[in-house]
Amino acid sequence: MRALITAAIVTATLTGCAVSNTQQGQRSLRAQQTLDRYLVGKAAGTPRSCLPSYRSQDMIVVDDQTILFRDGSNRIWRNDPAGGCSGLGRPGTALVTRSFGGTGLCRGEIATVVDTGSGFTVGSCSLGDFVPFEGPRRS
Numbered sequence: 001m002r003a004l005i006t007a008a009i010v011t012a013t014l015t016g017c018a019v020s021n022t023q024q025g026q027r028s029l030r031a032q033q034t035l036d037r038y039l040v041g042k043a044a045g046t047p048r049s050c051l052p053s054y055r056s057q058d059m060i061v062v063d064d065q066t067i068l069f070r071d072g073s074n075r076i077w078r079n080d081p082a083g084g085c086s087g088l089g090r091p092g093t094a095l096v097t098r099s100f101g102g103t104g105l106c107r108g109e110i111a112t113v114v115d116t117g118s119g120f121t122v123g124s125c126s127l128g129d130f131v132p133f134e135g136p137r138r139s
Helices: 002-024 029-039
Strands: 059-063 066-070 075-079 093-096 110-115 121-126 130-134
Touching (some): 029 059, 029 066, 029 075
Antiparallel strands (some): 059 066, 075 130, 093 110, 110 121
16 A cells, blocks of 8 residues: 555656646747847856846846846846746736845745736746856957
């Protein structure tokens, strides 16, 4: 009986992983082109728990799974919210964050997705790690 329960748990876990990988692999062509435009040729650095600073106009929504932040240099910060950010990739929505005591964003902060026409909240997400991507240094 114990082996049967263990097998069921392992099967459920593996099935959940397969579903997650399939969902992540369903990036639209447009979203993939946006990612490529900003990240091709850049190397991923060490993930950080907080984005030092950002301006909302420097945020690029790729799709519900990925947000990019420009920081004014050759660096792009990638954030993949845990479980995605439902509704963010749709036209007419905006990501609203609230900063308490600082100017940056940190992993685990809750951001809301707002319909810009009605002002209603249509989704939310928990921010993930911020991964810096940098291109080669120019001499």
